[in-house]
Amino acid sequence: MSPENLTPDPLVKNLVFMNSVDYLVNLTRSNSVWPLTFGLACCAIEMMATGASKYDIARFGSEAFRATPRQADLMIVAGTVTHKMAPRVKRLYDQMPEPKYVIAMGGCVIRGGPYVKYGYHVVKGVDLVVPVDVYVPGCPPRPEALLEALFKVQKLMRREKILDRTRKTTKPEVYRPAAPQAV
Amino acid sequence: MGLESAQIHQIVKEKFADSVLEEAADAVDPFIVVKPGVIEDLAYFCRDDTRLEFDLLSCISGVDYPERNVIEVIYCLDSTPNKHWLIVKVVLPRDNPRVRTVENVWRTADWHERETYDLLGVTFEGHHNLIRILCAEDWVGYPLRRDYVMPETYRGIRNVVY
Secondary structure, three states, X not given: OOHHHHOOOOOOOOOHHHHHHHHHHHHHHHOOOOEEOOEOOOHHHHHHHHHXXXXXXXXXXXXXXXXXXXXXXXEEEEOOOEOOOHHHHHHHHHHOOOOOEEEEEOHHHHHOHHHOOOOOOEOOOHHHOOOOOEEEOXXXXXXXXXXXXXXXXXXXXXXXXXXXXXXXXXXXXXXXXXOOOOO | OXXXXXXXXXXXXXXXXXXXXXXXXXXOOOEEEEOHHHHHHHHHHHHHOOOXXXXXXXXXXXEEEOOOOEEEEEEEEEEOOOOEEEEEEEEEEOOOOEEEOOXXXXXXXXXXXXXXXXXXXXXXXXXXXXXXXOOOOOOOOOOOOXXXXXXXXXXXXXOOOO
């Protein structure tokens, strides 16, 4: 771990005692992020490569891919989300304990990818279903890109307050675009 | 190698002389077109005849032709002992495509027919469980028809990008 990872975030400077508790808790949590074993399509292959020995996500404490959402705190949505799958994605997200994070991996998950215009069955972005913290573009993204996304999630985790476990202040919202106005 | 396509077509034509509507033995992919009513008898014949022995149904697919106002259902038969193959087509009206199931001949036809029903709306009469297989149960319309229009939203999730 590099030295700057150990410095507390400048945003939390008010409470002297809670600050140090937060700092310690966040340090431990952010260095053992447990992702959900959740691959939907070809991006899952890159996610597996990230977990395997060459890229080795275990170096950053995230090797424990959990097979149940109740033990996971990071959901990597890897692959095309279809309309048939969307309710299942939502249910898995709801079953995860707070605080929870979502990485949208690949073009299909971000905004429908190649299915954006004629793919009748593909959800045009998983952020229409669950709130997304980090987007990773690519088709599929390389394992290095997914690792970078994990670092971004770790950075978000270090801003957490122990009194704000549901992340009221830092959680993104589900994308609710308005229909275009008639001109 | 088994029989040539022309020989296979000849055998089928001997048995179903007045039901074979069209035959193309020298096309790139040789095929025969038969009347929809005989498809189950033809399937039993192709499977059980000792010269043909089509024991494998490799695919059932469908194509929509709005300009001819028909839907074609295509059966691809393979013979693993004889190593030859046959393509059978039936032509159905577009407003009410119905054809007899071949599920009792080849078990694998079960899911293939469900897929053709799901994406093109062809009803296979006599199928024991003709429900959607790929799309969600409450999906509206048949997506592989040429005049299919994508739904604006599905279960409250927007489906178009403006």
